[in-house]
Every structure is written in structure tokens, then in C-alpha cells.
Amino acid sequence: MKKVKLVTTIMVMAFISLTTMSCKDAKKEHNNDEGHNTEMNHDNSDGHHDGKKKKMAMNGDTNSQTILNDYFNLKDALVVDDNAKAKELGATLATSLGKLDISKFTDAQQSELKDIIEDATEHAEHISESPIAHQREHFKVLSKDITDMVAITGTQVKLYEQFCPMYDGGSAWLSMSKDIKNPYYGSKMLNCGKVQKEIN
Template sequence: MKTQKTILSLALIAGLSFSLIACGEKKQEDHTMGSEDHNAMSESMDNMDKGMDMSGPATKTDLIDEYLEIKTALGNNSKEEAAKAATKLAEYAKTISFDQLTDEKKSEVSSILEVIQEHSEHIAKSEMDHQIEHFEAMGKDFTDLLAIVGSDRKLYQQQCPMYNKNEGGIWLSDSEEIKNPLFAGKMKTCGAVKQVIEIG
């Protein structure tokens, strides 16, 4: 009888030990998987940060690129893409410098860039109709800016006479083809080229 109890006790101890070992291995496995998932997530976040890296001095190419991105986004009725480009444009307008200009021109450019930054910040956080209002107003400021600092590409100032209850509205494009951004994807061909901005 005592022998049977001893055997039974040993069997219980062995079974319990096996369960604890298996549980420990499972916990270790779970922890390892969690660590791998965490590493993968960290790597993904790092890649996202690299993709949005805006370090280094901004250039007028950066300004024009993001302006045109906003134009395209509004023409495609994409509030989100317009906001994304406007966020970048606001940052570029804040950090760019034109050291080669005279003090008088620097002051003038600085004032224009402040207005462009303000328009961009509104576009970044507004609904589509308000985005379009600020984009149209910013077209005039961009034209004034490029008249001073020059453009890195040929641009076309285009105008739609029907915008804002027939008061008209302007925008800049890198294509002579009319793709009107002022009606959120509608009336895309309404407009005409009013001015050509040459490289300079």
C-alpha cells in the first residue's frame, strides 16, 4: 500500500513538473513572439519616419512640388492628399532661405512666405471648400514669389472665370493643359492660360 502511494506521489510530481516545464516553454515562446512583433513594428515605424524625413534645407523646388501636389489633390477631390502636401509646404515655407537676395528682397520674400505658410496651414486642417479658397488665394502669392526668386521649371498661370460666382480664380500648373482644381474634381477643363512663367 505504501509502495502504491509512493508511486502515485512520484507520478503526480512528475506530471506537475512536466506541466510547469511545458507552461514555461509556452510563456518563453509567447514572449519571443511578442519581441519579434515589437521589433517588426519598430522597424516599420522607422521606415515610415524615413519616408517622411524632411531634414536638410528646403529649396524652391520643394515649394513648387508641394504646391503642385495640392493642385493635383484638389483636382482629384482628395482632401487628405491636399492636407498632406500642405503640411509639407507649410514646413518648407517656414524653413527655406534665399541668402543670395538683397536685404530688401529677402524682406519681401519673407513676407510672402509667411502668407504661403498660413494658407498651407489652413489647407492642412480644413474641409475641401475652405482648402480651395486658400489654395486659390495662394496662387497669387506663389506668382509674386516666383517673380522674385525665379522658377525651376516652366509654369502656367491659369484662370477660371466661373470661380467664386464668376469673379474668377487662378492657379499655377506645370502643364499647359487645363485641369481645374477649383471645383473639387468638377468642371476640370474650365479655364485658360493667362501667363507663362519661364525658368529663371
């Protein structure tokens, strides 16, 4: 029995070491290979172009896009470790979720959306009243809910599903930019993660 525990412990330690190294390598690679590109991406993704994207998201299909914008603002607050801002934006997102008009969807989709929205609202409300470590725990489930919502409602802009192998056994989130800005670790491991899927 002791041998089994010892082997398990060694395997867990090895896994943690490997994932840590892979994140560190990815970070180095990101900084070295893409130094110049990152600057270009910054101009294209975060400047006027991003503003246009956000405007596009606000026009047209209404509430699901509003929810996405509120979600991205919340993600950005977690990226910069801003607990107070994340609380405020969690409350904003909870309100937007409550206003989603699902009447144009099929009965089956409406039923699924109701469940998704109910769960997402609960997590957004928890974020609005929690310390940052708990906000991040709730953000993980919230991100899955928002991804499930987008699978039904669609999106007017390209989204990137990004993945951090380190946080809580592996955690995903959505972004409007390819650049990795990790909401689960913020400044501790800002660039830890990878794009695992593009959603159009």
C-alpha cells in the same frame, strides 16, 4: 431703388450665364478640337517627360523648387477632390515654406519674400486642417503668394499661370502643363479655365 436692384440682378444673372457658357464652350472645344492632341500632351506632359521636369525642379536651386513641387502636388490633390491628401500636402508645403533660404537675395527681396512666405505658410496650414471647400478658398490666396515668390526666386522650368473665370470672381493657379485641370472645381468642371501667362 427697386428698378436698380432689378437691373443689377439681371446683369449679374446675364454675366453668370455668359461665363458658364464660355466655360462649357471651352470644355467642348477642348474635348473636340484637342482630343487627339490631349492624348499626345498626356504622353509628353504626364509621362516620363514630366518625371524629368520634376527631377530638374528638384536639382539645383533648392528650396524654392521644393516649394513649387509641393505646391503642384497639393494642386493635383485638389484637382481629384482628395481632401485627406490635400490636408497632408498642405502640412508638407507649410514645412517647405518655413525652410526657404532667402539669404542670397537683396534686402528688399528678402523683406518681400518674408511677407510672402508668412502669408503662404498660414494658408498652407489652414489647408492642412480644413474641409475641401475651405481648402480651395485658401488655395486661391496661396497661389497668388507662390506666383509672387516665383517672380523673385525664378523658376528652372516653364510654368503656366492658368485662370478660371467662374471661381470666386476669377481665380488663378500655376501648373507645369498647358492642360487645364481645375483645382477649384475638380471633377465638377475639370477643364474650365485657360492659360493666361507663361512664366520662364
